[in-house]
Amino acid sequence: MTGTLVLDSEALSKLSRRHRDMTVWLDVARTLDLLVVTGAATLVEARDPKVPQAAFDHAVSLTKVRPVTEEIARAASRLLAAEGLHGHEYAVDAMLAATAHLERGDVTVVTSDPDDLRRLCHPRIAVESI
Template sequence: MARAGTLVLDSEGLSKVVADDRQVMTLLRGAEQEDMRVVVSVLNLIEAHHRKVNTARFNWVVSRLTVEPVSEEIGRSAMKLLTDAGLHGHKYAIDAVVGATALLMPKPAVVLTSDPEDLGLLCGDRVRIVKV
């Protein structure tokens, strides 16, 4: 059965799921009820994990998500997003990977992010951006 779209978490979205944030958990449950695929880039796992994170909770949360690798296709798509937006990968690389991941997922794609302005510059109106 085809999924009803994709919910993409950036590192803050992932961190808020790990922290059991009420707003983000409500959005996540809604996505699951709508049979949306919930994904996170492997880069966001690296970005969100630190020594103060409850590792057992982090690992449990991640086990319930689809972790997307940074494939060559995603990398090249991210490069194009950066070029088209006139942004530099040194500062915006991970945001570009999140955007490229969202754009390559089943539609509609929704991104939960702490950087709505950056994702807006990169993706425009091709994905729905929700600030968390």
């Protein structure tokens, strides 16, 4: 099976705090041999000063961090325009959606903003609440 689990900032934050919901998602990803991905901008949004740096770094090490390239930025901009959303509020979500669109196989985004991500993601991408 090929597929990808994409983590938004809350999912990554919960992973760094070893929250049970995220450890279950991580176990499922390992069982199904899914790639676990996040976007580079998501690291900035997810950083909680209450979480020790080592715990955050460990959580990040469990993912493949995708860069925010010009291609991603332009795709995110188009997604925002298509939905009539402003980048000031939805920029990181749009970049994550654009990142998810480039992944192959079955793609699931785990997010605390399922409504926003469903608007921004193609229908082939599953969006699950955390």
